[in-house]
Amino acid sequence: MGAYLSMLTQQMWPAKSKFKVEDIPDLTGKVMIVTGANTGIGKETAKALLQHNAKVYIAARNQEKSEQAIKDLEQQTGKTALFLKLDLADLHSVKAAAEEFKSKESQLHVLFNNAGVMICPIDQVTAQGYDMQFGTNVLGHFYFTKLLLPTLLETAKTAPEGKVRVITTSSSAHLFFGLDFATFKDGPKRRKIDPGRLYAQSKFGNVVFANELARRYGDQGIISVSLNPGNIKSDLQRYTTGLQRRIINSILYPTPYGALTQLWAGTSAEGLTLNGKYAIPWARVGPARKDTADPELGKELWTWLEEQVKDI
Template sequence: MSIVAAFFDDAFPPKSKFSVDDIPDLTGKIAIVTGSSAGIGVETVKALLIHNAKVYMANRSEAKTAPIIQKLKEETGKEAIFLKLDLSNLRQVKQAAAEYLSKENELHMLFNNAGVMVPPIENITSDGYDLQFGTNVLGHFLFTTQLLPVLLSAARTTGKPSRVINTSSNAHRIAKTIEFETLKDGPKRLKKSPSNLYAQSKLGNILFANELARRYGDQGIVSTSLHPGLLRTELQRDMSKTQMRLFGWTFQPAEKGALTQLWAGTMPETEAYNGKYLSAWARVSQPNAASQDTVLAKNLWDWLEDQVAQL
């Protein structure tokens, strides 16, 4: 499928056959949703609470998250739990995982939902990485791998796979490979546009998800990646007026964007979708060729491991 054809397929997907009402009872299940202080993250948390899951909202700001927790409690009768997570700071990511591990022995659903899109080029993480790749890919890699013990424990205890759901984007189609020399701050990174760096990070999400599927699928983890749809959320805060004029008319409400990741994380049929790429609204789709490159995926995993080895 060409980039243009894929864009129109993503912009105008068929009506979903899945709704949040289809989610089974999640009593006894624990979920973490990163980036859940706005947009599809909040909608994901709400649906999980309605269906009786215990939900940790992993966000940077407790002050911003607290009123959302209260609002969700009023709407659902269930109270989510705040977990401080700053994906742009690797040591803090490790602390967040340690905090969770000190409280829980299992994790059934990990929604790697947080993301940064087209910030100013000068923005980098506290560790010196490109802000988009450092947050969208490296931070989530560290968080996920630190939580592997409880993901695997949940799979052993329940006899059902634990789910890791990685939110990517149709923007990944623009990226042809991972240019490793652009992942840290430096002259080569500064020659790239924020849009190209975003696309590269979204390709990274799929490659990571696929490699996680290959390494841990036989141990009880189902790892998927997805394009949630073209959505109207806070993610567009750094988009230019030109970009908004070009694409803004296609954006859908945030609650629709939660459908695909909720489907991936909760439904019995998606237990068989390890390593699959999903798209709006709740369907299997085909990502670009680069995302299926197993050598590139292994090289990325090795690079990610190297970055966090000394923490």
């Protein structure tokens, strides 16, 4: 545990970033999806991508909030993002979103699996009965990525660098709990677990998924990176209360900081060398829990995820 606390401390109070939004290269002709980009870190990420001429899809559940975000971003950048309706807590919505995107685009250069929920009330579950945090943060993003893999792989064949990227947002919370497969779906065992632990489990799952994606598709041009965006003020904290909220708010950085690390991984030349790596604030490679890189655990999780979506 001492090693994990050391890693946590390193990531909570990071050194000044050597990477800036201004360092992003021209992204003309690049098609990108940012899940959860109607608010918070995702919105800041979309803003920077638009400023550098990418074609950006804001994939989110709430159309009204997304349309307002698109208006805000247009005022700030002079560029217009596109809305893609995506509810990660409903696998049928995930499938519909992927099909909608593929009906409009033949290329996808970067998928930012950015959206997430944190410390949800225990009675919240997904449309298919999964724990809300694991179902949204891990299973929903897995299925969305799986459905977009053919487009990603085709894009890699024609991309000048021969690469495309899948950037998956995790958290330093992954340091504290591993995976308990018996709690992924709702049931008595899950309901005995604190929502904070369930959140940490989902963030651990994000890293395991990203690493397994890297192993399976790295030789076909997919760069898969997971990351901790930092302790950032955003809508993620909406379920925190009282002392918990005060403690969390005391260590939070402004929202734009949260976009830096995933923008670095998703747009920089250096990002093309990060397949299977874990990035930490601000814009640097760092350590994740060692067991997130266990290939047997990666295979086990991937097999479980595949089983959940096979009949959707």
